Amino acid sequence: MNRFIQRLLMAAALACSTSSLTLAAPDQAEHKIRAALKEVAPDLKITSIQPAPIQGLYEVMAGPNLMYITADGRHFISGPIVDLKTREDLTEPRLAQARKQLVDAVGEDAMVIFGDKGAKHTVTVFTDIECGYCRKLHSQIADYEKEGIRVRYLFFPRAGKGSESFDEAVSVWCAGDEEARRTALTKAKAGESIPSKTCDNPVDEHMALAADFGLRGTPAIITDRGELIPGYVEPKRLAAKLNGQPSD
Structure with missing residues (x-):
C-alpha cells in the first residue's frame, strides 16, 4: 500500500469523527471534501478535486497520489477503479498524467x-x-x-x-x-x-x-x-x- 494512503488511514482512524454528514449537493461537495481532509490530514496539499467516473464519488489528487472520496466527505477509497465491461483501468491514466507533470516539472x-x-x-x-x-x-x-x-x-x-x-x-x-x-x-x-x-x-x-x-x-x-x-x-x-x- 502506498505510504501516503497508509498515513491518511492512520490519521482518519485517530480522528474517529462521530458526526454524520448528509449527501452533499454537487456545488457543496468540494467544500465538504476539503473540510473533511483538513480535519484528518491538515498538511495534505490537494492538487485537484473533480467528479470521479462513478456517480457520488470525487477524485482527489494530492501530487502523484489519487484517492476517491464520497461527496459528503465521509468515506474514501484507495485503489483503482476498473470498468468490468471494457476491462479498462480508469485510475491509471490519471496517475500517469500526474507522474508526467511532476517529472517534467523537475526540469531537464x-x-x-x-x-x-x-x-x-x-x-x-x-x-x-x-x-x-x-x-x-x-x-x-x-x-x-x-x-x-x-x-x-x-x-x-x-x-x-x-x-x-x-x-x-x-x-x-x-x-x-x-x-x-x-x-x-x-x-x-x-x-x-x-x-x-x-x-x-x-x-x-x-x-x-x-x-x-x-x-x-x-x-x-x-x-x-x-x-x-x-x-x-x-x-x-x-x-x-x-x-x-x-x-x-
Whole structure:
C-alpha cells in the first residue's frame, strides 16, 4: 500500500469523527471534501478535486497520489477503479498524467540526459549507481538510442542520504558541465572510481519525488506518457512497448 494512503488511514482512524454528514449537493461537495481532509490530514496539499467516473464519488489528487472520496466527505477509497465491461483501468491514466507533470516539472537542467532531443521517445529513469540492473541498462545506452529512446536520469540511491551511492550521485552531478556529468555517470556505473565532489545538486529532490511515487526499487522507468515500468527492460522490448507493439 502506498505510504501516503497508509498515513491518511492512520490519521482518519485517530480522528474517529462521530458526526454524520448528509449527501452533499454537487456545488457543496468540494467544500465538504476539503473540510473533511483538513480535519484528518491538515498538511495534505490537494492538487485537484473533480467528479470521479462513478456517480457520488470525487477524485482527489494530492501530487502523484489519487484517492476517491464520497461527496459528503465521509468515506474514501484507495485503489483503482476498473470498468468490468471494457476491462479498462480508469485510475491509471490519471496517475500517469500526474507522474508526467511532476517529472517534467523537475526540469531537464536537473537531469543527466543521454540521447538526441529529437528522439521519438523520452523516458525518465530513476537510477541507483550501485544497482546491478541499473548498470546493465546503462551499458546498453547506445542501443536505447538506436531504438529512438532518449534517457533522462534521476538519482534514487536506495541506501539513503549519506550512503556510498548517494555520495557517488552527488559527485556525478558535481563533475562539471553536461558532458562531464555523462562521462562521470558512465564511469561510475562501470565500477570505476570518480573524484569525490560536492556542490549544489538536485539529488535530494530526485529522492523526494521517488518517495512520492512510492518507488521501492531501481531502475524505475517513467514513459513519455507517464506510465511507470518497474525494473529493467531491454532496448527492443522497451521500444516495442513505447510504440504500442507486442514485445515478443
